[in-house]
Structures are given as structure tokens and as C-alpha cells.
Amino acid sequence: MTTNGYIVDVRGVDKLFRTHHILQRDEDTGQRRLYHVKTVHAAQKISFAIRPGEIFGLLGPNGAGKTTTVKMISGLVRPDSGQVLVDGLHVEKKRLKVLRKIGVVLEGVRTCIWPLTPLENLAYFGNLKDVRGKVLRERSRELLEFIGLKDKMNIQVRRLSRGEKQKLAICIALIADPPVVLLDEPTTGLDVQSSRAIKDKIIEMTRTQGKCALVTTHDMHVAQELCDRIGIIDKGQLITCRPTEELLDVFSDQVYALRLDALPAEGSLEGLPGIVSVTVQQQENDCVCCVTLEADVEQRSNALYSVMDALKAQGRTLRSITHQQQTLESVFLRLTTGSMGVPPASEV
Secondary structure, eight states: OOBTTBSEEEEEEEEEEEEEEEOOOOTTTOOOOEEEEEEEEEEEEEEEEEOTTOEEEEEOOTTSSHHHHHHHHHTSSOOSEEEEEETTEETTTSHHHHHTTEEEEOTTOOOSOTTSOHHHHHHHHHHHTTOOHHHHHHHHHHHHHHHTOGGGTTSOGGGSOHHHHHHHHHHHHHTTOOSEEEEESTTTTOOHHHHHHHHHHHHHHHHHHOOEEEEEOSOHHHHHHHOSEEEEEETTEEEEEEEHHHHHHHTOOEEEEEEESSOOOTTTTTTSTTEEEEEEEEOSSSEEEEEEEOSSHHHHHHHHHHHHHHHHHTTOOEEEEEEEOOOHHHHHHHHHHOOOOOOOEEEO
């Protein structure tokens, strides 16, 4: 049973970690003296929800609180306040039932048993989640074949590469066919073909099977390709949560980069109608003039013609013009560092 149409519902979760650094035991008193306490607010009143059939991306710098949030959803970390519901079940109160509804892949965590083979690992974890008999055997072989580990199914995990261990971790997360899949950096350590297969599998699970997926990643191309909605977390705070296209549109500045043979006359472009800003960068053999224009189509068109006329009157040679396309990476940089970012341009 979902709540308000959501299968994952995170409501104002908060988590504070404290680390204590202690001196060695005093020989006379036999006591240890506390000399430093450090606190890290990993999550500050974070709220978001995910619908069935949706891929939700949770992005943020290292140490922003992404993995802590994933662990609170999966029941591995208890929030100090707030609550998490999965399929209508309170994670803290119905933990065992919730665990059967969630598949988790955590980056850098040893999620499989190394002395066992991949096939034995899937048998072990499948039994823990009440998947047994013929269903378990068939599903294990299907997953290993899909992920590219069919030829390694009877080799001890300790002998597999890092990428192959990552593939097995994904199979373990999917062995119970859970309605919720939490993937923390799922493509880390994978080759191009395996990464593509994982992305295709995530799309298939959500679009055709109605599962929901939460994906954390540092690869902005993966997030932009996969995710229906993006939440960006920084220093434990969720600073934005929007549909991916809407997030890009919010920062859709109309910027054109003009490559010229020489610098334009100082101040000759700034006062033209429709020009928001002008920046100029001198390079070795030419210069790049970036003009930000008004969003209105007619004003933008007139402004661009005015710029061309002004440069032509100055005798400047226009070598190329590019429209700088907004990307999720540039939006991410602007929100988390205050940097404007430099979006890649495409020739027009």
C-alpha cells in the first residue's frame, strides 16, 4: 500500500554524527581524557518522495549526505528525527517487512561473501529474503547471465575483479525482485558495456515493471539520462528537488559564444538592447566573446543581429558562433559551489 501515490516517502529525516578523539589511558588514574569532539550534520530535515515507475536521482558532493540518506531509507541507519515510509510501512517499526521490499547497492561496501561463488551468494541472500526452490535457481541464473557473470558463477568471489564484484552486488539487490531499488553509484568500476546494461535494466524495471529506483551518482551524464527527478543535496540539506527538465529550464540562460579574430571595442556591446551581460576572454590566436541575451525569442533575435552588426562595423572576423547548452553538470556546480559553470557548446 503506497501513501499518496508514493512508494518511498521520506519525511523530515535528520541525522547528526559525533566522533570522539580520546587520548591514551592515563597511567596514574587509569582514565582516558576526551580532547576533541567533532559533529557532522549528515542530514538536515530532508523530505522527498518517489512514485512507482519513477527514477529519482540524489546528487551531491562527497560527504554531502547521500549515502546516509540511502541508509536511512533502507533501515541501516536510524534517523534522529523524522520518518521513512516504504510501501506504506514505517521503516523503524516494520524493519523486517521493509527489508524484503528493498534492494540496496552501497558503494565501497562488501555486500557479498568472498569465499562463496556468485551462485552460492545469490542462493544465500535469496533464502534470507524468502526466495527459494526453482524460482531462486532460475532467477539467479537469469541475473548472472544478464549482468555478464554467467561464466564466473562457480568461481569464488575473492577471485573476481572489482567490477565483477560490483555486478554481483547488483544481482544480490535484485534477487528478491523488490519494488524499491536503492543504487549508490551503481556504475562505479564497470566497463562501458556493463554500465549500459545496468542503465537499461534500471529503465526496464521502472518503466515496464512499475518499480521505483533511487540512484546516487557522480556521473552527471548518467543522472541526466536516467532520472525523471533530481534532488541535489549539499552539506546535509536538500537544496532543490525538481523534474530533470524543469531543473535545466530554470537555469536555461541564453548564452552565445562568438569566436573572433580580435577583441571587440571596449563597451561596444554592453549597451545594446536585449544584452544581459558580456564577457570577453583573450586566447592565443583569437578571442571568445560570450554574450548572455534576454529569454524572449524576439528580443534575443534582435540582440543577436545587433551584435553581428556591431562586430561587422568594427571589422572583426567571426570565426564561429556556438550556443552554450545547459547541462545537469553546470546546474549542479552552480547550486553546490556558486560557480556559474561553463556548459559545453555545440556548433551552429
